[in-house]
Amino acid sequence: MRMRLWVLAFVAWVGLVGASPASDLLQQAVGELRTHYYGYSPVDWDVLAEQSGHELEQACTGQPQCGVETAARIIARLVRNIGDGHTFYLSPQRYQQFRAWLAGQPDSTPIYGITIPAFSDGRVLIGEVRPRSAADLAGVRPYDRVVAVNGAPISSLEDFRARINTDQPVQLTLLRGEERLQLTLSRQPYSLPVLPTLHAPRGLPEGVFVLRIPDFAVYQQIGPRVHQLVLEAQANGAKALIVDLRDNSGGEETECQGAPGAFVGNFALEMRTRSASVPFGYADGAILGNDPKDPNPPYHLEQPARFTGRVAVLVSRGTASCGEIMAYVLQQFGGIKVIGQRTAGVMNTATEFWPLADGSALAITYVRTFKTSGEALPEYVTPDIEMVYDPEAIARTGRDAMLEKALEVMGIR
Known part of the structure; x- marks a missing residue:
């Protein structure tokens, strides 16, 4: 009976808003969440669906063909209100990036193969060094500290990024413990996923x-x-x-x-x-x-x-x-x-992904x-x-x- 009342309520919202890509997308998202969610959030689906439906109604007033971008903003808020870190909304672009990450597909852009977790006192901290990347082959190691690029001290993280944003070789002056090193490296195409x-x-x-x-x-x-x-x-x-x-x-x-x-x-x-x-x-x-x-x-x-x-x-x-x-x-x-x-x-x-009609997706907690x-x-x-x-x-x-x-x-x- 409760499910039937919810369906009737949603049909009423669609009637108020008018059939539109936005209402179709919201209806699909709420249906996927209601069907598959198996987390620990005490969310009341009827209340959450009703609130989202009214929000869409207001946002689409005067728009006979309300677009999916309107529904996407409401879906993102709806999912945040569930309060589950394993359940979230992904835009079409973000969903494609996530799929590439899970498949281990690297970006084709030439890279050094490092991550930068921190900058402090004119020193850039090296985080990850990807195996067999340009940085790895040049001898850069995790937790090295970069103090200069091409002999010039670093004034900020933005300064560091700007000066290594080149296709020319760069010389990094590093501190490894108390030892001072100078290593030269160039960005290279990279075909490996992030590995231990x-x-x-x-x-x-x-x-x-x-x-x-x-x-x-x-x-x-x-x-x-x-x-x-x-x-x-x-x-x-x-x-x-x-x-x-x-x-x-x-x-x-x-x-x-x-x-x-x-x-x-x-x-x-x-x-x-x-x-x-x-x-x-x-x-x-x-x-x-x-x-x-x-x-x-x-x-x-x-x-x-x-x-x-x-x-x-x-x-x-x-x-x-x-x-x-x-x-x-x-x-x-x-x-x-x-x-x-x-x-x-x-x-x-644990979470899995349910694609939506516009190419976006919902990550939904469905495993305990x-x-x-x-x-x-x-x-x-x-x-x-x-x-x-x-x-x-x-x-x-x-x-x-x-x-x-x-x-x-x-x-x-």
């Missing part, structure tokens, strides 16, 4: 490596690469690994099932939708499941690793979704200490994650050791306090 990296920052004791995982976006590449890098670290005499998940934005469920297995071995959780239940975990190199809407099947790792040395995990407020799952599994199944800030808070759900006991996972990871992630301090001082704390926690001097 393994490095030994200057100043860390011998045998200690940092495994940096920026995200879990690309199916059948992140998990296998984590295992590959763990094997590489072991071959190079690693006695300890620091797993850096700071600002990891999440990604494919298969990948954050496979990656933890390199540290904790077998583990089991469970994913549920409104109508199905599937395993979520890892067993002897096998990824156990995937959410039912995802067309990518579970798979088996060809060369699984198992690290038995000391491990610590770094997280931040920006560690989300699959990044949170990875940290949680290492903490709960491996007894591995987590250092950092309480994470984003979308660990116990549970322990095998039936207890829902917490929303976020609570670190064992609370510390603030401060990239500006790293840029200013050259010291990563969280890395130093990881060494202390692992008993390494």
